[in-house]
Amino acid sequence: MNVPAPRLTEKMALTLAASLLAAIVLLAPVAAAPASPASGSGQNGSASRNDRWLHVRVTNPGNNEETVRVNVPLELAEKVLPTINKNRLHSGKVRFDDVDCHGVDLRALVDAVRTSKDGEFVTVQSKDSDVRVAKQNGYLFVHVFEKNRPRKSQVEVKVPMKVVDALFSAGKDELDLVAALHALSTQGDTELVSVKDEGNTVRVWVDSKNVTD
Amino acid sequence: MILAKLALGFCGTVAVAGAYTFHEGVMRVDEDHYDGRHVHVWVPAAIVPMALHVVPSRRLEHALEHAGPWLPTLRELTKELKRYPEAEFVEVQDGHQHVHIRTHQGKLLIDVTEPGETVHVACPLAMMEDIARELEAKSPAV
Numbered sequence: 189m190n191v192p193a194p195r196l197t198e199k200m201a202l203t204l205a206a207s208l209l210a211a212i213v214l215l216a217p218v219a220a221a222p223a224s225p226a227s228g229s230g231q232n233g234s235a236s237r238n239d240r241w242l243h244v245r246v247t248n249p250g251n252n253e254e255t256v257r258v259n260v261p262l263e264l265a266e267k268v269l270p271t272i273n274k275n276r277l278h279s280g281k282v283r284f285d286d287v288d289c290h291g292v293d294l295r296a297l298v299d300a301v302r303t304s305k306d307g308e309f310v311t312v313q314s315k316d317s318d319v320r321v322a323k324q325n326g327y328l329f330v331h332v333f334e335k336n337r338p339r340k341s342q343v344e345v346k347v348p349m350k351v352v353d354a355l356f357s358a359g360k361d362e363l364d365l366v367a368a369l370h371a372l373s374t375q376g377d378t379e380l381v382s383v384k385d386e387g388n389t390v391r392v393w394v395d396s397k398n399v400t401d
Numbered sequence: 402m403i404l405a406k407l408a409l410g411f412c413g414t415v416a417v418a419g420a421y422t423f424h425e426g427v428m429r430v431d432e433d434h435y436d437g438r439h440v441h442v443w444v445p446a447a448i449v450p451m452a453l454h455v456v457p458s459r460r461l462e463h464a465l466e467h468a469g470p471w472l473p474t475l476r477e478l479t480k481e482l483k484r485y486p487e488a489e490f491v492e493v494q495d496g497h498q499h500v501h502i503r504t505h506q507g508k509l510l511i512d513v514t515e516p517g518e519t520v521h522v523a524c525p526l527a528m529m530e531d532i533a534r535e536l537e538a539k540s541p542a543v
Contacts, residue, residue, distance in 0.1 A: 253496050254494065255492070255493070256494075257489070257491070257492040258490065258491050258492075259488065259489055259490055259491075260490065263481070264478075264484075264485070267480075268477050268478050268481060271473040271474040271477045273470065274470070398485065398489070
Protein backbone atom coordinates (compact mmCIF):
# COMPACT_ATOMS: atom_id res chain seq x y z
CA MET A 189 0.00 0.00 0.00
CA ASN A 190 1.55 3.25 -1.16
CA VAL A 191 0.52 6.20 0.99
CA PRO A 192 2.18 9.58 0.54
CA ALA A 193 4.39 10.60 3.47
CA PRO A 194 2.37 13.71 4.52
CA ARG A 195 -0.88 11.65 4.58
CA LEU A 196 0.82 8.97 6.65
CA THR A 197 2.04 11.54 9.18
CA GLU A 198 -1.46 13.05 9.31
CA LYS A 199 -3.04 9.66 9.92
CA MET A 200 -0.51 8.81 12.62
CA ALA A 201 -1.11 12.14 14.34
CA LEU A 202 -4.86 11.60 14.13
CA THR A 203 -4.58 8.09 15.57
CA LEU A 204 -2.29 9.31 18.36
CA ALA A 205 -4.64 12.18 19.25
CA ALA A 206 -7.67 9.88 19.22
CA SER A 207 -5.85 7.33 21.42
CA LEU A 208 -4.87 10.04 23.89
CA LEU A 209 -8.44 11.32 24.07
CA ALA A 210 -9.81 7.83 24.53
CA ALA A 211 -7.27 7.20 27.28
CA ILE A 212 -8.17 10.45 29.03
CA VAL A 213 -11.90 9.77 28.83
CA LEU A 214 -11.60 6.17 29.96
CA LEU A 215 -8.97 6.59 32.62
CA ALA A 216 -9.95 9.90 34.22
CA PRO A 217 -12.91 8.54 36.21
CA VAL A 218 -10.87 5.52 37.27
CA ALA A 219 -8.00 7.68 38.42
CA ALA A 220 -10.33 10.01 40.28
CA ALA A 221 -12.39 7.27 41.91
CA PRO A 222 -11.54 6.64 45.55
CA ALA A 223 -10.06 3.35 46.56
CA SER A 224 -12.98 1.10 47.36
CA PRO A 225 -13.01 -2.37 48.78
CA ALA A 226 -13.74 -5.44 46.72
CA SER A 227 -17.09 -5.79 48.40
CA GLY A 228 -19.29 -3.23 50.05
CA SER A 229 -19.63 -4.94 53.39
CA GLY A 230 -16.16 -5.34 54.76
CA GLN A 231 -13.62 -2.97 56.20
CA ASN A 232 -12.69 -0.20 53.84
CA GLY A 233 -9.31 0.46 52.32
CA SER A 234 -8.65 3.95 53.66
CA ALA A 235 -9.60 3.48 57.27
CA SER A 236 -7.11 1.77 59.49
CA ARG A 237 -7.64 -1.83 60.46
CA ASN A 238 -7.42 -0.70 64.07
CA ASP A 239 -10.35 1.69 63.79
CA ARG A 240 -12.73 1.36 66.66
CA TRP A 241 -16.44 1.78 66.09
CA LEU A 242 -19.11 2.74 68.58
CA HIS A 243 -22.36 0.95 67.80
CA VAL A 244 -25.85 1.70 69.03
CA ARG A 245 -28.60 -0.72 68.22
CA VAL A 246 -32.23 -0.48 69.22
CA THR A 247 -34.46 -3.36 68.28
CA ASN A 248 -37.96 -4.40 69.06
CA PRO A 249 -38.08 -8.16 69.35
CA GLY A 250 -41.80 -8.20 68.79
CA ASN A 251 -41.64 -6.03 65.71
CA ASN A 252 -38.83 -6.35 63.19
CA GLU A 253 -39.96 -3.17 61.46
CA GLU A 254 -38.62 -0.94 64.25
CA THR A 255 -34.87 -0.82 64.38
CA VAL A 256 -32.20 1.81 64.89
CA ARG A 257 -28.62 1.14 63.94
CA VAL A 258 -25.91 3.75 64.46
CA ASN A 259 -22.23 3.09 63.75
CA VAL A 260 -19.70 5.82 64.52
CA PRO A 261 -15.93 5.56 64.14
CA LEU A 262 -14.44 6.72 67.46
CA GLU A 263 -11.66 8.55 65.67
CA LEU A 264 -14.17 10.51 63.63
CA ALA A 265 -16.05 11.47 66.77
CA GLU A 266 -12.78 12.50 68.42
CA LYS A 267 -11.95 14.82 65.53
CA VAL A 268 -15.41 16.27 64.98
CA LEU A 269 -16.55 16.86 68.58
CA PRO A 270 -14.01 19.62 69.33
CA THR A 271 -15.33 21.63 66.37
CA ILE A 272 -18.80 21.86 67.90
CA ASN A 273 -19.31 24.83 70.19
CA LYS A 274 -22.96 25.00 71.03
CA ASN A 275 -24.73 25.41 74.34
CA ARG A 276 -22.82 23.42 76.97
CA LEU A 277 -20.59 21.63 74.49
CA HIS A 278 -17.33 23.36 73.72
CA SER A 279 -13.96 22.05 72.51
CA GLY A 280 -14.99 18.47 73.11
CA LYS A 281 -16.01 19.11 76.70
CA VAL A 282 -19.46 19.45 78.20
CA ARG A 283 -20.21 21.69 81.16
CA PHE A 284 -22.45 20.64 83.99
CA ASP A 285 -23.35 22.33 87.24
CA ASP A 286 -24.75 21.52 90.65
CA VAL A 287 -28.30 21.71 89.38
CA ASP A 288 -27.66 18.78 87.03
CA CYS A 289 -26.30 16.65 89.84
CA HIS A 290 -28.79 17.59 92.55
CA GLY A 291 -25.98 18.78 94.80
CA VAL A 292 -23.88 15.62 94.49
CA ASP A 293 -20.18 16.28 94.05
CA LEU A 294 -19.60 13.98 91.10
CA ARG A 295 -15.88 14.53 90.99
CA ALA A 296 -15.44 13.56 94.65
CA LEU A 297 -17.63 10.53 94.08
CA VAL A 298 -15.55 9.40 91.10
CA ASP A 299 -12.32 10.01 93.02
CA ALA A 300 -13.63 7.86 95.83
CA VAL A 301 -14.56 5.06 93.46
CA ARG A 302 -11.27 5.29 91.61
CA THR A 303 -9.10 5.06 94.72
CA SER A 304 -11.10 2.31 96.33
CA LYS A 305 -10.45 -1.38 95.87
CA ASP A 306 -12.65 -3.66 93.81
CA GLY A 307 -15.97 -4.39 95.42
CA GLU A 308 -19.65 -3.62 95.55
CA PHE A 309 -20.49 -0.04 96.45
CA VAL A 310 -24.23 -0.08 96.27
CA THR A 311 -26.58 -3.01 96.62
CA VAL A 312 -30.28 -2.36 96.90
CA GLN A 313 -32.77 -5.17 96.83
CA SER A 314 -36.40 -4.27 97.14
CA LYS A 315 -39.65 -5.71 95.96
CA ASP A 316 -39.68 -3.21 93.09
CA SER A 317 -36.10 -3.27 91.93
CA ASP A 318 -32.56 -4.47 92.39
CA VAL A 319 -29.69 -2.03 92.04
CA ARG A 320 -26.01 -2.92 92.11
CA VAL A 321 -23.01 -0.65 91.58
CA ALA A 322 -19.62 -2.30 91.66
CA LYS A 323 -16.03 -1.95 90.58
CA GLN A 324 -14.29 -5.02 89.32
CA ASN A 325 -11.20 -5.72 87.18
CA GLY A 326 -10.91 -2.13 86.01
CA TYR A 327 -14.58 -1.78 85.11
CA LEU A 328 -17.43 0.08 86.76
CA PHE A 329 -20.63 -1.93 86.69
CA VAL A 330 -24.14 -0.62 87.17
CA HIS A 331 -26.98 -3.09 87.18
CA VAL A 332 -30.62 -2.12 87.59
CA PHE A 333 -33.44 -4.62 87.45
CA GLU A 334 -36.99 -3.27 87.65
CA LYS A 335 -39.41 -5.95 88.77
CA ASN A 336 -42.80 -4.43 89.16
CA ARG A 337 -43.15 -1.97 86.36
CA PRO A 338 -45.78 -2.60 83.75
CA ARG A 339 -42.87 -3.96 81.78
CA LYS A 340 -39.94 -5.61 83.46
CA SER A 341 -36.66 -4.02 82.52
CA GLN A 342 -33.02 -4.71 82.98
CA VAL A 343 -30.24 -2.14 82.59
CA GLU A 344 -26.59 -3.12 82.57
CA VAL A 345 -23.79 -0.60 82.21
CA LYS A 346 -20.15 -1.60 82.03
CA VAL A 347 -17.65 1.22 81.70
CA PRO A 348 -13.86 0.83 81.79
CA MET A 349 -12.45 2.87 84.72
CA LYS A 350 -9.91 4.40 82.31
CA VAL A 351 -12.82 5.90 80.41
CA VAL A 352 -14.36 7.23 83.63
CA ASP A 353 -11.00 8.75 84.60
CA ALA A 354 -10.65 10.37 81.19
CA LEU A 355 -14.20 11.68 81.34
CA PHE A 356 -13.47 13.52 84.58
CA SER A 357 -9.98 14.64 83.58
CA ALA A 358 -11.15 18.09 82.47
CA GLY A 359 -11.53 21.12 84.70
CA LYS A 360 -14.09 21.49 87.45
CA ASP A 361 -17.70 20.99 86.34
CA GLU A 362 -16.69 19.65 82.96
CA LEU A 363 -16.72 16.26 81.30
CA ASP A 364 -14.02 15.65 78.71
CA LEU A 365 -15.86 13.68 76.03
CA VAL A 366 -12.93 13.59 73.61
CA ALA A 367 -10.59 12.18 76.25
CA ALA A 368 -13.21 9.59 77.15
CA LEU A 369 -13.61 8.58 73.49
CA HIS A 370 -9.86 8.32 73.14
CA ALA A 371 -9.66 6.13 76.23
CA LEU A 372 -12.51 4.02 74.88
CA SER A 373 -10.68 3.50 71.60
CA THR A 374 -7.76 1.93 73.44
CA GLN A 375 -10.00 -0.68 75.06
CA GLY A 376 -10.83 -4.04 73.56
CA ASP A 377 -14.26 -5.03 72.32
CA THR A 378 -16.62 -3.92 75.08
CA GLU A 379 -20.35 -3.99 75.63
CA LEU A 380 -21.03 -0.71 77.37
CA VAL A 381 -24.78 -0.56 77.80
CA SER A 382 -27.50 -3.13 77.55
CA VAL A 383 -31.12 -2.30 78.23
CA LYS A 384 -33.80 -4.92 77.89
CA ASP A 385 -37.47 -4.64 78.55
CA GLU A 386 -40.45 -6.38 77.11
CA GLY A 387 -40.69 -3.82 74.34
CA ASN A 388 -37.20 -2.88 73.25
CA THR A 389 -33.61 -3.92 73.43
CA VAL A 390 -30.87 -1.31 73.41
CA ARG A 391 -27.21 -2.18 73.01
CA VAL A 392 -24.22 0.15 72.96
CA TRP A 393 -20.85 -1.44 72.31
CA VAL A 394 -17.41 -0.88 70.85
CA ASP A 395 -15.60 -3.14 68.41
CA SER A 396 -13.52 -2.96 65.28
CA LYS A 397 -16.26 -3.80 62.78
CA ASN A 398 -17.84 -1.07 60.71
CA VAL A 399 -21.17 -2.82 60.51
CA THR A 400 -23.53 -4.21 63.09
CA ASP A 401 -24.14 -7.93 63.08
CA MET B 402 -9.84 17.12 5.94
CA ILE B 403 -10.19 20.49 7.63
CA LEU B 404 -13.69 19.53 8.75
CA ALA B 405 -12.36 16.28 10.20
CA LYS B 406 -9.68 18.17 12.10
CA LEU B 407 -12.22 20.66 13.38
CA ALA B 408 -14.53 17.84 14.46
CA LEU B 409 -11.67 16.08 16.18
CA GLY B 410 -10.64 19.28 17.93
CA PHE B 411 -14.22 19.94 19.03
CA CYS B 412 -14.77 16.36 20.19
CA GLY B 413 -11.43 16.39 21.98
CA THR B 414 -12.26 19.61 23.78
CA VAL B 415 -15.70 18.31 24.77
CA ALA B 416 -14.22 15.01 25.94
CA VAL B 417 -11.51 16.67 28.02
CA ALA B 418 -13.97 19.21 29.45
CA GLY B 419 -16.43 16.41 30.20
CA ALA B 420 -13.79 14.25 31.83
CA TYR B 421 -12.63 17.17 33.98
CA THR B 422 -16.15 18.25 34.88
CA PHE B 423 -17.26 14.80 35.96
CA HIS B 424 -13.99 13.56 37.46
CA GLU B 425 -15.26 14.33 40.97
CA GLY B 426 -18.60 12.67 40.33
CA VAL B 427 -22.09 14.09 40.41
CA MET B 428 -24.11 15.60 43.22
CA ARG B 429 -27.65 14.25 43.05
CA VAL B 430 -30.80 15.31 44.80
CA ASP B 431 -33.94 13.33 43.92
CA GLU B 432 -37.22 14.14 45.60
CA ASP B 433 -40.52 12.46 44.82
CA HIS B 434 -43.75 13.60 46.49
CA TYR B 435 -47.05 11.79 46.70
CA ASP B 436 -48.77 14.71 44.94
CA GLY B 437 -46.75 14.08 41.81
CA ARG B 438 -44.08 16.70 42.36
CA HIS B 439 -40.63 15.49 41.40
CA VAL B 440 -37.36 17.32 41.90
CA HIS B 441 -34.28 15.86 40.29
CA VAL B 442 -31.06 17.84 40.41
CA TRP B 443 -27.85 16.41 39.02
CA VAL B 444 -24.86 18.71 39.20
CA PRO B 445 -21.22 17.85 38.40
CA ALA B 446 -19.42 18.06 41.72
CA ALA B 447 -16.44 19.90 40.24
CA ILE B 448 -18.49 22.97 39.35
CA VAL B 449 -20.26 23.42 42.70
CA PRO B 450 -17.29 25.02 44.53
CA MET B 451 -16.72 27.17 41.42
CA ALA B 452 -20.36 28.24 41.45
CA LEU B 453 -19.82 29.72 44.91
CA HIS B 454 -17.70 32.42 43.29
CA VAL B 455 -20.64 33.67 41.26
CA VAL B 456 -23.22 33.63 44.05
CA PRO B 457 -24.14 37.23 44.96
CA SER B 458 -22.13 38.15 48.06
CA ARG B 459 -25.24 39.48 49.84
CA ARG B 460 -26.92 36.08 49.65
CA LEU B 461 -23.72 34.29 50.60
CA GLU B 462 -23.25 36.50 53.67
CA HIS B 463 -26.81 35.77 54.75
CA ALA B 464 -26.20 32.03 54.44
CA LEU B 465 -22.87 32.28 56.23
CA GLU B 466 -24.50 34.02 59.20
CA HIS B 467 -26.42 30.82 59.87
CA ALA B 468 -23.95 28.22 58.65
CA GLY B 469 -20.73 29.90 59.80
CA PRO B 470 -20.38 28.24 63.22
CA TRP B 471 -20.94 24.81 61.67
CA LEU B 472 -18.44 25.12 58.82
CA PRO B 473 -15.44 23.80 60.81
CA THR B 474 -17.62 20.85 61.83
CA LEU B 475 -18.66 20.22 58.23
CA ARG B 476 -15.07 20.47 57.03
CA GLU B 477 -13.74 18.12 59.69
CA LEU B 478 -16.65 15.71 59.25
CA THR B 479 -16.22 15.43 55.48
CA LYS B 480 -12.45 15.17 55.84
CA GLU B 481 -12.88 12.28 58.26
CA LEU B 482 -15.69 10.64 56.29
CA LYS B 483 -13.37 10.40 53.30
CA ARG B 484 -11.44 7.82 55.31
CA TYR B 485 -14.56 5.65 55.32
CA PRO B 486 -15.66 5.46 51.67
CA GLU B 487 -17.80 2.36 52.26
CA ALA B 488 -19.59 2.49 55.60
CA GLU B 489 -23.03 2.40 57.15
CA PHE B 490 -23.57 5.13 59.74
CA VAL B 491 -27.25 5.38 60.50
CA GLU B 492 -30.19 3.21 59.65
CA VAL B 493 -33.59 3.81 61.19
CA GLN B 494 -36.57 1.71 60.25
CA ASP B 495 -39.92 2.56 61.75
CA GLY B 496 -42.78 0.86 59.99
CA HIS B 497 -42.82 2.26 56.50
CA GLN B 498 -40.40 5.07 57.33
CA HIS B 499 -36.78 4.48 56.57
CA VAL B 500 -33.73 6.69 57.02
CA HIS B 501 -30.38 5.52 55.78
CA ILE B 502 -27.09 7.45 55.96
CA ARG B 503 -24.00 5.83 54.52
CA THR B 504 -20.97 6.37 52.36
CA HIS B 505 -20.49 4.55 49.07
CA GLN B 506 -17.70 5.07 46.55
CA GLY B 507 -16.62 8.30 48.23
CA LYS B 508 -20.10 9.77 48.31
CA LEU B 509 -22.32 10.55 51.28
CA LEU B 510 -25.71 9.00 50.58
CA ILE B 511 -28.80 10.02 52.50
CA ASP B 512 -32.02 8.17 51.73
CA VAL B 513 -35.29 9.01 53.41
CA THR B 514 -38.35 7.01 52.50
CA GLU B 515 -41.81 7.40 53.91
CA PRO B 516 -45.22 6.73 52.46
CA GLY B 517 -45.78 9.19 49.63
CA GLU B 518 -42.39 10.84 49.80
CA THR B 519 -38.84 9.81 49.06
CA VAL B 520 -35.67 11.86 49.18
CA HIS B 521 -32.31 10.61 47.94
CA VAL B 522 -29.21 12.77 48.25
CA ALA B 523 -25.77 11.80 47.00
CA CYS B 524 -22.91 14.20 47.65
CA PRO B 525 -19.26 13.51 46.79
CA LEU B 526 -17.31 13.99 50.02
CA ALA B 527 -14.48 15.76 48.22
CA MET B 528 -17.00 18.34 46.99
CA MET B 529 -18.42 18.84 50.46
CA GLU B 530 -14.97 19.43 51.89
CA ASP B 531 -14.17 21.91 49.11
CA ILE B 532 -17.41 23.78 49.78
CA ALA B 533 -16.73 23.90 53.52
CA ARG B 534 -13.24 25.28 52.88
CA GLU B 535 -14.51 27.83 50.37
CA LEU B 536 -17.23 29.03 52.71
CA GLU B 537 -14.90 29.10 55.70
CA ALA B 538 -12.53 31.29 53.72
CA LYS B 539 -15.38 33.67 52.96
CA SER B 540 -16.83 33.64 56.47
CA PRO B 541 -15.50 36.37 58.77
CA ALA B 542 -16.96 34.68 61.85
CA VAL B 543 -14.91 31.47 61.53
